[in-house]
Amino acid sequence: MNQHQALLAYVSRLGDNGLILGQRMIEVVAAYPELEEELANANFALDYIGQARMFYTYAGELEGSGRSEDDFAFLRDENEFHNYLLIEQPNGHFGDSIAKLVLFDSFYLLLLEALKDCNVKRLAEIAARAEKEIRYHLRHNSQWLVRLGDGTEASHARVQDSVDSLWQYTGELFAADEVDQIFAESFAGPDLEAIQEQWKANVATILEEATLTMPGDGWMASGGKQGRHSEHFGYMIAEMQYLQRTHPGATW
Amino acid sequence: MVTSPVSREQVLEWLSEIPDPEIPVLTITDLGIVRDVTVSDKVVVDVTPTYSGCPATEMIEQSVVDTLHDRGIEDVLLNRVLSPPWTTDWISDAGRDKLRKYGIAPPEKGGSKRELLHGKRTISCPRCESSHTVVVSEFGSTACKASYKCNDCLEPFEYFKCI
Numbered sequence: 493m494n495q496h497q498a499l500l501a502y503v504s505r506l507g508d509n510g511l512i513l514g515q516r517m518i519e520v521v522a523a524y525p526e527l528e529e530e531l532a533n534a535n536f537a538l539d540y541i542g543q544a545r546m547f548y549t550y551a552g553e554l555e556g557s558g559r560s561e562d563d564f565a566f567l568r569d570e571n572e573f574h575n576y577l578l579i580e581q582p583n584g585h586f587g588d589s590i591a592k593l594v595l596f597d598s599f600y601l602l603l604l605e606a607l608k609d610c611n612v613k614r615l616a617e618i619a620a621r622a623e624k625e626i627r628y629h630l631r632h633n634s635q636w637l638v639r640l641g642d643g644t645e646a647s648h649a650r651v652q653d654s655v656d657s658l659w660q661y662t663g664e665l666f667a668a669d670e671v672d673q674i675f676a677e678s679f680a681g682p683d684l685e686a687i688q689e690q691w692k693a694n695v696a697t698i699l700e701e702a703t704l705t706m707p708g709d710g711w712m713a714s715g716g717k718q719g720r721h722s723e724h725f726g727y728m729i730a731e732m733q734y735l736q737r738t739h740p741g742a743t744w
Numbered sequence: 745m746v747t748s749p750v751s752r753e754q755v756l757e758w759l760s761e762i763p764d765p766e767i768p769v770l771t772i773t774d775l776g777i778v779r780d781v782t783v784s785d786k787v788v789v790d791v792t793p794t795y796s797g798c799p800a801t802e803m804i805e806q807s808v809v810d811t812l813h814d815r816g817i818e819d820v821l822l823n824r825v826l827s828p829p830w831t832t833d834w835i836s837d838a839g840r841d842k843l844r845k846y847g848i849a850p851p852e853k854g855g856s857k858r859e860l861l862h863g864k865r866t867i868s869c870p871r872c873e874s875s876h877t878v879v880v881s882e883f884g885s886t887a888c889k890a891s892y893k894c895n896d897c898l899e900p901f902e903y904f905k906c907i
Binding site for chain 2: 527528529531532535536537538539540541542543545546617618620621622624625627628632635
């Protein structure tokens with residue numbers, strides 16, 4: 493894999509993460525427990541999708557193939573999406589969604605902060621834009637985690653269970669593969685080991701405030717970054733791509 | 745058709761009449777999303793998106809093009825700039841006054857630097873200026889507004905979110 497291929501793969505992965513997380517969140521639009529949270533969830537999903545659009549547009553330019561953001565989203569198969577397994581997990585109940593977002597956003601914020609200093613100007617600019625939004629999301633999500641964890645006995649037990657079940661998907665966030673390594677070496681990309689250390693400290697602070705216990709690191713799932721997804725993924729993109737698959741080339 | 749070349753100031757003046765689709769009391773120049781205008785053989789307008797997920801971005805860009813076309817400028821190039829990223833600090837002082845008169849508390853400056861869990865702050869009521877207010881929903885009602893209530897005049901009001 494040369495430098496250009498690694499950069500393209502890296503940018504396209506960032507797009508996949510934004511799109512898949514946004515799509516997941518949009519599944520519960522019009523089904524949230526209360527109106528304000530409904531709006532917050534939908535607005536956050538729009539931010540992730542908006543960020544994905546910027547990454548995909550850039551990936552299309554890097555590729556030089558003329559692929560548009562829509563081509564990346566609607567005309568690729570399951571194994572061509574290289575997002576983290578964590579974010580494709582089903583929404584579950586409200587506590588599951590909040591726990592997932594706290595674990596992911598705590599990582600994503602650190603990643604974007606590091607990307608601001610990479611030597612790919614366009615990527616650094618998108619990261620600087622996105623970082624402000626993710627910081628805002630994380631404020632929302634961590635405040636909810638505290639409310640649920642430090643709430644009633646029932647909410648505490650349920651959200652502890654959410655954190656415990658999702659923990660196995662956090663290892664992949666920090667497991668550098670060839671793409672991450674080339675990107676780090678050639679483009680001053682993020683140091684995932686340093687990010688992991690900081691992530692653990694930040695998550696520990698939020699969990700402590702939420703009176704929750706940080707799970708121990710056991711077996712960690714992996715494969716999302718290489719296009720090997722959990723079973724849930726196919727159903728999700730089948731719905732996302734339904735229109736283009738049923739009516740190829742449809743526009744409106 | 746405008747035959748003599750148009751000035752940068754003229755273009756900026758035209759753009760300063762375009763309302764924001766979501767908060768029409770503000771214009772797009774009040775919001776600080778028009779970064780620059782360059783006039784050569786064509787008119788180049790540098791615009792920056794607000795929130796990445798803002799559904800109004802394309803609509804705003806289209807209204808820039810339409811406005812200049814209506815004034816006879818045919819060759820318009822929109823240049824989307826990301827750096828430095830937009831924050832609520834880009835809203836002009838005139839824009840902040842307009843928001844207050846409209847009943848929306850303007851965003852505090854430097855809002856994006858608040859702490860994650862303990863970032864408390866006081867928002868003044870845009871109607872009676874009391875600081876005795878309470879947050880009802882920090883992350884509603886829209887992508888760019890939060891809901892507050894004034895404990896003195898008892899009016900609910902909106903607060904422009906900071907990023």
